[in-house]
Amino acid sequence: MEPTRNAAVRVAGLRMAYGGRTVLDGVDLDVEPGEVVALLGPNGAGKTTTVEIIEGFRRRDAGDVEVLGVDPEHGDDAWRARIGVVLQSWRDHRRWRVRELLAHLADAYRPYARAGLARPRDVDDLLARVGLTAAAHQRMATLSGGQRRRFDVAVGLVGRPDLLILDEPTAGLDPAARREFHELIHEVVDLDGTVVLMTTHDLAEAETVADRILLLAGGRIVADGSPAAVARQVAGPSEVRWSVGGARQVHSTHDPVGFTRELLAGGDVEDLEVVHATLEDAYLEIVRHHEARSTRPDLEVSR
Numbered sequence: 001m002e003p004t005r006n007a008a009v010r011v012a013g014l015r016m017a018y019g020g021r022t023v024l025d026g027v028d029l030d031v032e033p034g035e036v037v038a039l040l041g042p043n044g045a046g047k048t049t050t051v052e053i054i055e056g057f058r059r060r061d062a063g064d065v066e067v068l069g070v071d072p073e074h075g076d077d078a079w080r081a082r083i084g085v086v087l088q089s090w091r092d093h094r095r096w097r098v099r100e101l102l103a104h105l106a107d108a109y110r111p112y113a114r115a116g117l118a119r120p121r122d123v124d125d126l127l128a129r130v131g132l133t134a135a136a137h138q139r140m141a142t143l144s145g146g147q148r149r150r151f152d153v154a155v156g157l158v159g160r161p162d163l164l165i166l167d168e169p170t171a172g173l174d175p176a177a178r179r180e181f182h183e184l185i186h187e188v189v190d191l192d193g194t195v196v197l198m199t200t201h202d203l204a205e206a207e208t209v210a211d212r213i214l215l216l217a218g219g220r221i222v223a224d225g226s227p228a229a230v231a232r233q234v235a236g237p238s239e240v241r242w243s244v245g246g247a248r249q250v251h252s253t254h255d256p257v258g259f260t261r262e263l264l265a266g267g268d269v270e271d272l273e274v275v276h277a278t279l280e281d282a283y284l285e286i287v288r289h290h291e292a293r294s295t296r297p298d299l300e301v302s303r
């Protein structure tokens, strides 16, 4: 692998099998400074495995991985202090009170403060940002699932990380909490320059939050680009919708501009609308092709 001074995360040829069953079959991905990257893929695609390897929580079978310039298998405490992690929810520390536990976890970051970089983050301010001020003195065991998830996000942020890795951070959050989370992510990216790598099943979330989408299927990254670029990657038909004399009409076409031009030349068109393929369309199409290919290796994948 090329030595890299700048990439926050660089993964090349990553392979992982569980009990002889290959899950990651040569994953290549980069996350650059300033980026928010969403890792998408169907259940069991290997997203958690990938992020756990990047976090240094899991040993890989093969491949090169560099995170903030260090191989995660050899990361020391100073390296770990630069990375915030939000795992799929964990359920320990039930008897601790919310603020007490967050303050305790925050203390571990104190030795890693630098000039111009206050570590840890102010605990009360962070509790307010994730909407847990009113619950600050409750025991962890009494939190709802969504409150617990907010707490998990606070744990990921408390060390003011250079790199924040989140595994399905908004699973179980209500729409308001989800939106607040998106705003919080934008804020830490803008104010602190935090690089973010997150897994999600929520395509609307990926479109809202991420600069770039990586789609993992069949053990590899099969799409990589902005949400709009990934949506365009599968050149599905667009839908042209219009009305004539109050009657709704719909036509699917790969040439919406040409079709619309002809339609308008015919006159009397009202409520004209062109609906392009969405990220969800692209996601479903790409995953379908890769799943078909894993059972029919002779099939060509159109991308």
Ligand SMILES: Nc1ncnc2c1ncn2[C@@H]1O[C@H](COP(=O)(O)OP(=O)(O)OP(=O)(O)O)[C@@H](O)[C@H]1O
Binding pocket: 018, 019, 023, 041, 042, 043, 044, 045, 046, 047, 048, 049, 050
């Ligand atoms: N410790 C383990 N031992 C054996 N198999 C495992 C282990 N961890 C994960 N797997 C298997 O590896 C595959 C990938 O799992 P992983 O959790 O990485 O996928 P994922 O993309 O995060 O899935 P989901 O979207 O359902 O969370 C799955 O088939 C899973 O059953």
